[in-house]
Structure formats: C-alpha cells, structure tokens
Ligand SMILES: Nc1ncnc2c1ncn2[C@@H]1O[C@H](COP(=O)(O)OP(=O)(O)O)[C@@H](O)[C@H]1O
C-alpha cells in the first residue's frame with residue numbers, strides 16, 4: 498500500500514539550503530514569536546489542536562519539536578549552528594491512534610520551517626521497498642526514495658523490514674540503503690518509522706543503526722472511550738451528519754463493547770462503524786420513503802442505525818465479518 502499526499506503551503510519559507518547558498522546578511526536578532534506566526538507553524542499547530550481529539554502528549558511533543566526547530570533555524574541564520582539537525586522520527590502506537598494523520602501534519606510543519614523542500618508524505622510498507630527476487634530490492638527502494646525526496650517517507654510497520662529468522666532476507670538490503678540515505682541526505686528527506694510500540698522497541702534493539710539515526714520518538718496512546726465518542730461526533734459532523742440523543746447514547750455503548758472485541762483499532766474502528774451506520778441509515782430512509790425526506794432525516798444517525806451491529810450480539814470482532 499503506497500500513498501502520497503500533498504498538503505500545499507502558501508507560506509513556505511525559503512529553504513535553509515538556499516539561505517546558506519547565497520550571501521545573506523546575518524540578522525542581529527530574530528523575533529521568534531513573529532517567526533512562529535509568519536512561518537505558518539502556528540497555523541499548523543492550531544489546526545492540529547482543533548482537528549484531532551485527545552492526543553495530548555503527542556501534541557505536546559510536536560510543539561516542543563516545533564520550538565526546537567524554530568530556534569535551530571534562528572541559530573543557523575545567525576551562524577550559530579551549521580549541521581542539519583536529525584529529524585528522523587519514530588511513531589509508536591496501536592492501529593488507529595493517529596500516527597499517519599499526525600505524520601502528514603508533521604510533513605507540513607517541516608516544510609513550513611524550510612527543513613524539507615516539498616512537504617509531501619509517501620506512505621509505504623515492506624512490500625513497497627523489498628522485492629521478491631534477487632536484484633529487485635535495490636531498484637524498488639531507490640524508486641520510493643526518489644519519490645519521497647524533499648518530503649517525508651513514512652514506513653508503516655517498519656519492523657517487517659527486518660526478519661531475524663532469515664539471514665538472507667532481502668529486507669536487509671532495503672535497510673542498508675535506507676540507513677545510508679538517512680545519513681547522507683538528511684537535509685532532503687525525513688524518515689518516520691511507525692508501528693506497534695513493543696515491536697518497534699525490538700526492531701531498534703536489533704537495528705542500532707536505525708536507533709542512532711532517530712532523534713524523536715513519539716508514543717501514541719490508545720484513546721479513551723470518551724475520546725472515541727468525541728472522535729465519532731467530529732467525524733460525523735465533517736460529513737454533515739449528527740447523532741440524535743439516543744443515537745449518541747448507543748454509540749457510547751457500542752464503543753465500550755467494541756473495544757473489548759478482537760481487531761479493535763481505535764479511531765479506525767470508529768470510522769468503519771460510522772461508514773456502516775451511514776449505510777444502514779440510507780437503507781432505512783430508502784425503505785421507509787413514500788414522500789419527501791427532509792434535511793434533518795437525511796443527516797441524523799439514530800439508535801436504529803447502530804443497534805443492529807454485530808457488536809451487540811457476536812463476541813467476535815465486527816471488522817472481519819461486517
Ligand atoms: N485524534 C483524532 N481525532 C479525530 N480523528 C482521528 C484522530 N486520530 C485518528 N483519527 C482518524 O482515524 C483514522 C485512523 O487514523 P490513522 O492516522 O490512520 O491511524 P494510524 O496511522 O495510527 O493507524 C483516520 O481516519 C484519522 O483521521
């Protein structure tokens with residue numbers, strides 16, 4: 498699975514390489530507050546705060562990282578720092594905790610700060626990097642790296658690159674190429690490794706090369722039930738739907754039950770549940786319609802649209818058998 502996203506940034510600053518290349522005069526002082534606003538970093542952080550429910554520790558870490566990079570940028574302008582800071586990161590947490598979503602915001606942030614030229618995110622898994630046959634891996638990995646240059650390469654479930662049991666696994670070849678690029682082209686590419694916390698830890702243990710190249714580790718906690726309910730309301734409102742009171746109450750019940758069942762994936766499970774609720778809602782309206790249907794009916798998810806979910810009857814996870 499490979500996806501590319503581009504978040505445009507009208508306020509992109511001049512890149513740091515450009516600043517170094519031309520004989521710019523060294524400012525005697527830099528107004529960090531003004532830089533914070535003018536670079537668009539404030540805007541990205543405000544959006545992050547607004548759009549994403551919960552994630553308090555993650556938001557805090559991103560603010561700290563943004564402050565560090567803003568200061569670093571000011572130091573470089575004044576000739577106080579010369580090295581490109583290491584920006585590679587790891588995002589660990591269970592599925593559906595917002596890692597990919599936050600990585601896209603991070604790409605935007607790094608772009609606005611001038612650390613990457615383009616600010617796009619290329620999301621890959623092992624299969625995008627590693628070939629099946631001898632000689633296939635290097636070209637595959639290099640092709641992806643080419644696409645990601647100037648942006649962020651997001652490697653989901655990064656630990657699958659490494660197969661301990663198989664010494665001659667082609668994953669090793671991809672790892673070596675990645676490590677080299679992470680070192681030598683770190684002013685043009687930021688790599689974010691993501692996956693389950695425990696497996697990421699093990700992966701770093703057996704791949705110290707990765708560990709030493711990663712400066713920022715961010716943990717994504719599971720959402721509380723209240724947060725998941727808020728997330729469900731936010732997701733609905735973005736699509737111009739709402740719960741009625743009973744619908745909201747049964748959604749809360751749904752969340753309690755769903756999180757005990759197999760294949761629970763935090764906000765992703767909520768998204769999937771809402772997709773199915775909208776399907777049932779549409780069918781309910783369609784079956785019942787004999788006359789005009791008003792806007793309120795077209796946009797209200799009721800208890801009926803959720804109650805029939807298997808989550809209320811089966812003990813198995815709904816996602817495998819929708
Ligand atoms: N805190 C949040 N608030 C609102 N929506 C969220 C939040 N976290 C995740 N989502 C949504 O849940 C879905 C899964 O998130 P994603 O970033 O793909 O998780 P991960 O990469 O950790 O598996 C996406 O549709 C995302 O927009």
Ligand SMILES: [Mg+2]
Pocket residue numbers: 596597598653
């Ligand atoms: Mg993801």
